[in-house]
Amino acid sequence: MKVSGILYHLELEDSKVILYLRSGERRIIAEAEMRPYFYVIDGKIEELKGFKAREKGRELRVMEWERVKRLVDGVEKEVWKVYCNHLDCAKLIERKFPTMNIRGARSDPLQVFLIEKGLEPLCRVEIFGEPVGERIRVKEIRKVGEGSLDELKILYFTLLVKSEDGFPIPEKQSISIICCLSDEMKCFSSDDDREAIRKFIEYFQEEDPDVIIGYAQDSEDFPYLLRRAKLQGIDLKLGVLGREIIETGKYFRGMIIKEVIIPGRANIDLFPIIYRDFPQLPTKRIGEVCEELGVGEFVDIPNYKLKELSSKDLEEYAKQKIMAIKKVAEKELGFQIELSKLCSLPISRVPRLTIGELVDALIFKEAMLRGWILPDRGAIEVEEGYYAGGEVWLKAPGIYENVGYYDIRSMYPSIIKLYNLSPEVFDCKCCSEKNLRELGIKHWTCSKRKGLLAQIVEELIEMRRKVKEEMKRAKGEEYEVLYAKQYVLRVIANAIYGYTGWSSSRLYKKDLAETITAIGRIYIKKIRELVEKLGFEAIYLDTDGIQVIPRRSPDFQGLLLKLNKEISLEVELKHVARRAIFFAKKKYCHLVDGKLEAKGLELVRRDYPKFIKEVQKKAMEMLLSGKSYAEVKNYVDRARKLIEEHKLKKEELVLVEQLAKKIEMYERSSKIKVCAEWLKKEKGIELHRGMSVEIIIIKGTGPVNYRARPVQFFSEEDLDWEYYLGLFDQVMERSLAIAREEGLKRFFK
């Protein structure tokens, strides 16, 4: 028989790949046999022939072996390809034979499956096979077209719990409301949550969604729901065909996070995506995310304030929250889908991977398609010491007018492409012409073969160029898809240099990473020299960017043309700032089209009190728009009075810090560490790595950091106003010093 549908989810079951397809109203479940394998690069495999072992009650054994030709780190070799009956068999053999040169035993089987079959996540597939029970056993599978989320059944999900302090405990507090959105909005609540959970499960099974989308549902909603359901004696059968959901712990970005598996459905948690892709957002609450993405307003109500809402208001809030989740998903999921296609990974896996892991997945895929076998991750020995990065230079702090900001377009990717940089051709044995010597670099690249990394980067750049070309003619939905495609191509290309210097990457080579940054420094310094020759003065450099002021005529476009004639990388003019203030390296602000653009200033940092940031912002705007020192000073002094006279609300003095490591790992007490300890001791609340807290400083004796507290438990009377005054003065002093000195200079002229 032949079936077709959108491939929306894949799972691993022993050595089978289970495929979930959506075909109109129907769901198709198929299973494909896969033969797990690994490579033995050189040496004998006699010991492996007939290998058998028992582990967790299963028999693991080697099935077959064959001699195949592959490119091992770019060198053609005959290697052994060894097939086994189970994935764990490959891993066991790798552990048991540490001296054997084994590769690929830990490769992602679902990714390998997708690559081997030429499939894309969310594509339309055709399957030839025969039915076995509820499934179809796959004989042949192929991609026959494109698909999209629109063709799938999506269910948005969230729940709310009222609690005293915002950290509810399942044993004490029942779920106040569960809210779902598919074709329509549905809310479930009851006095005790037993009925609500029952009805929710019933509804969920009836809806039978392909994709579940929420915000922090893996770390919060589902674990809470699981505990409550257990207490109420209810099974949480939310999987396809009534299978129960599975809670797992996984090491992610240096911390244990919970991952919930809902068999047969793609469970997509937006929170880890936001955590990874929007590190600049201090709280990561949905309202903040909505604002960042420009998808409308949503006012977050902190968990500790939910108790003040009536049932009606709570329901209204839940509905608004789920609409906000939907908007964030609609804006953000396009990128994740394109990432999953680019890297050949199931869509539900992508949100949980770091950028490094995504780059690694792409490198693995491209290597596999070329018949290469690369080292496994973490297999290359790490070289000691650090290497130099980008050039950073500031002529002098001060106020400048007419500042042109130029940068080298995609500098590191362009360097990799232009100089054919890749580990296997770096310092090759075959070349006598040491081509990087002319740049003053002691290394060289091969002039006979094109390196793998350079090939991949070139392809990414070329693909992006084509997509951007198509974008010119595209509109609406099509445009959005193309935009997402070019965006992920850029993100991945930009991370490739870092990947070469990442100690656990397959292509780790410190000297190579160092060479890339060294070439970057040479180029930006060369541009500085040119700029100086062409009638401009360089005032600031950072890595791939240079800021200049005109000595005579401010012909910034003319300078751009001249630079591009001289330089083999592409130079762009980002903008010309009417006026700019430089405080230090990585701390400056520009006035561009009447708007303030601040970099590194306190006002962009989450760990400064909100009020101080607002006053600084206003002061910067005044200075940039030409107000005198005296005027600005006057404004700042009036603002200062509000602190002096205790006329601010505690919310205006809040700062945010993120717990960067496990509490035991601290050698000093930071504000966030003290808050984490206080929450544990006083409230029994445990903060885990990566969580942020809104902090205020209370009065008392001892060092300030020891007086940091979560804002919700204290009032204005508790605040250490003197501390805020001191910090305010410190920040304002250095913010205004430049204008003051500038004024003095004029006075003495």
Added chain:
DNA sequence: TAACGCTGCTTACCT
């Protein structure tokens, strides 16, 4: 014993 000064930990930022 308070004040001072230095070191290096800590956080968050820039490219």
Added chain:
DNA sequence: ACAGGTAAGCAGCGTTAT
């Protein structure tokens, strides 16, 4: 847990002034 470069606040601790 893609890389390195940077500023700033302040704990922690030894030294100096009182």
